[in-house]
Amino acid sequence: MKLKQLESLLGEIQQFSNPKIQLEQYPTGPHIASRMLYTAENSFGDVSGKVVADLGCGCGTLGAAAAILGAEHVTGIDIDPDSLEIASSNAEYLEFEMDLVLCDVKNLGWRGQVVDTIVMNPPFGTRRKGADMEFLSAALKHASKAVYSLHKTSTRDHIKRAAVRDYGAESAEVLCELRYDVPQLYKFHKRKEVDIAVDLWRFVPRSHRENDV
Amino acid sequence: MRLLTHNMLSSNIKGVINGFPLRIEVEKVVEKPVDFNPDFLKNMFSKIEWKPLVDASRTMGYAELPEEADASMLDSHDFLQRFHHALLELHLEEGALFCPETNRRFPVNKGIPNMLLHEDEV
Ligand SMILES: C[S@@+](CC[C@H](N)C(=O)[O-])C[C@H]1O[C@@H](n2cnc3c(N)ncnc32)[C@H](O)[C@@H]1O
Numbered sequence: 001m002k003l004k005q006l007e008s009l010l011g012e013i014q015q016f017s018n019p020k021i022q023l024e025q026y027p028t029g030p031h032i033a034s035r036m037l038y039t040a041e042n043s044f045g046d047v048s049g050k051v052v053a054d055l056g057c058g059c060g061t062l063g064a065a066a067a068i069l070g071a072e073h074v075t076g077i078d079i080d081p082d083s084l085e086i087a088s089s090n091a092e093y094l095e096f097e098m099d100l101v102l103c104d105v106k107n108l109g110w111r112g113q114v115v116d117t118i119v120m121n122p123p124f125g126t127r128r129k130g131a132d133m134e135f136l137s138a139a140l141k142h143a144s145k146a147v148y149s150l151h152k153t154s155t156r157d158h159i160k161r162a163a164v165r166d167y168g169a170e171s172a173e174v175l176c177e178l179r180y181d182v183p184q185l186y187k188f189h190k191r192k193e194v195d196i197a198v199d200l201w202r203f204v205p206r207s208h209r210e211n212d213v
Numbered sequence: 214m215r216l217l218t219h220n221m222l223s224s225n226i227k228g229v230i231n232g233f234p235l236r237i238e239v240e241k242v243v244e245k246p247v248d249f250n251p252d253f254l255k256n257m258f259s260k261i262e263w264k265p266l267v268d269a270s271r272t273m274g275y276a277e278l279p280e281e282a283d284a285s286m287l288d289s290h291d292f293l294q295r296f297h298h299a300l301l302e303l304h305l306e307e308g309a310l311f312c313p314e315t316n317r318r319f320p321v322n323k324g325i326p327n328m329l330l331h332e333d334e335v
Contacts, residue, residue, distance in 0.1 A: 049253050051217070072253045073217050073301065084325055097247065099218040103328040107335060109225025111233050114217075114260050 001069065007034035009068060013090050015059050016083060023080055024123030024131070026182050028061045028150075036119065036148055036200055037065035039175060044202070046146045047071050050116040053142065055105050055135055060087030060098060062119045067096035075099045075115070077108065105138045113144035121150045124198075133162060140167040140205045147205065153177055153197035169203045176200050214305045214324055216269050220261055222326070224312035224319075226334045234265035235310035235319070237272045243306045243324075249297050255287045257300070270299040 010030035019025035028036075041047040048070035054063035057076030067074050076098050078084050084100045091098045105122075122135035132151060139147040140163065147169075151159050156174065163169040180198040224232030267278045277295045279286070286292045310319040310326055317334075320327050 049250065049256075051257075072250060073215065075218050079329070081325075081327075085323075088323065088325070097245070099214050100325045101214070101218065101222070101328055102325055103225075104330070107225045107328075107330055109223040109232055109328070110221050111223050111262070112221070112260065114221040 003034055003038050006038060006065060006068060007031060009094065010034055010061055010065055012094060013059060013061050013064060014086055014093075017086065018082065020080060020082075022127050024127050025058060025080070025083065027059065028121040029181060030061070032121075032150070032178055032180060032198075032200075033061045033065050035176075035178070036150070037062065037069055039200070040117065040119065040146070040148050040202075041069045043175075044146065046117045046148075050145070051075075051114060052117045052119060053077065053115045054098075055118060055120040055139055056122050057087055057098075057100070058083045058121075060090050060100075062121060063087070063098045064090060064094060064096055066117075066119060067091075067098055068094075071117075073097075073099070075101060077101050077103050077105060079104045106134050108138055108142065110142050113142065115142050116145040118143040118147045118149075120148070124152050125155075132159075136163060136203075137167045140169055140203060143205050144207075145204075147201075147203040149201050149203070150178075150180070150198045151201060153199050156199055159199075159201065163201075163203055168206045170206045171204045173202050174199045175202050214321060214326055215301055216266055216273070216303055217257075217261075217300050219269055219305070219310070220266055220300075222310065222328070224315065224317065225328065226312065226315050226317055226330060229312065229314050231314065232312060234262065234269070235312055237269050237305060238309040238311055238318075239272055239274075239305065240307040241305075242273045243304045244302050245304060247301050249294065251290075251293050254293050254296050254300070258282075258284065258287055258296070261300070266299060270303060273303045273305065275299055275303060
């Protein structure tokens with residue numbers, strides 16, 4: 001599938017109808033989501049035929065992109081039941097399969113390394129400090145092949161250090177810098193849209209022990 | 214929820230020693246056919262806990278998996294098809310996941326298990 005095609009399919013996804021500020025619910029737009037998964041598939045072979053998880057899946061854009069690019073199984077996790085309901089109707093409408101689990105990323109009880117690849121657009125940690133790090137830590141624990149994630153460019157050094165030193169990533173690489181439109185969901189944003197610089201990261205988790213529970 | 218997801222979920226309540234597997238309680242199962250991909254199944258086999266998959270699929274009304282399985286069976290098309298069906302085509306639509314160690318029940322509605330913990334469980 002062409003990148004343009006993927007992007008336009010993702011454009012049909014219904015986004016948060018009532019975004020919750022404290023959970024940093026801004027949509028991962030089709031532009032970013034398509035590039036993220038397209039790169040994961042075409043440069044690294046991390047999607048097609050794989051088990052993929054989307055942490056903080058919201059309305060499911062990243063998981064949808066994974067499913068469309070041929071992931072064999074996709075699980076989306078979010079703490080908010082309202083977004084999962086939207087994700088579920090998106091899956092029905094666009095006809096892709098995605099298992100959804102209502103769970104706080106901090107308390108994922110997952111056995112071993114069943115998941116190959118994790119894709120995520122975590123909260124940037126602007127509302128609740130450290131939220132981004134909780135996602136990164138969980139992702140590096142549960143993926144066996146690779147983690148793709150978006151983080152503010154201003155936190156680049158910090159992310160790299162934490163991933164490698166604290167969460168045991170074997171490698172942490174910025175694949176590209178993107179512009180992320182944070183829509184004006186929030187009163188304190190004066191302009192209509194604020195566009196911030198984010199990095200698309202690829203982390204490789206350290207090869208793991210077999211089957212630890 | 215597919216049994217593949219069930220096979221990786223464990224109870225995440227504080228203090229639980231062995232939260233896996235969660236027992237399935239069925240109210241409604243749906244079947245959704247998906248493409249058969251033998252290479253994927255061969256690759257998945259070593260990551261799956263077999264006995265919990267057998268028990269879960271039986272609870273869901275599918276009793277065609279052998280009690281025990283080893284890698285040599287992956288050459289059998291028939292075996293792979295059963296494995297495929299159990300792992301990817303059966304969905305728990307309504308019911309619950311039950312943690313025998315704590316007696317905690319995680320409800321499953323519209324296919325979505327609710328694994329959110331209460332404050333005193335974290
Ligand atoms: C920036 S949005 C990601 C949007 C998503 N990729 C999409 O396409 O709709 C962050 C998501 O993380 C979820 N979230 C925030 N904190 C969470 C937590 N502790 N555990 C799980 N999900 C969480 C929010 O509900 C929100 O859906």
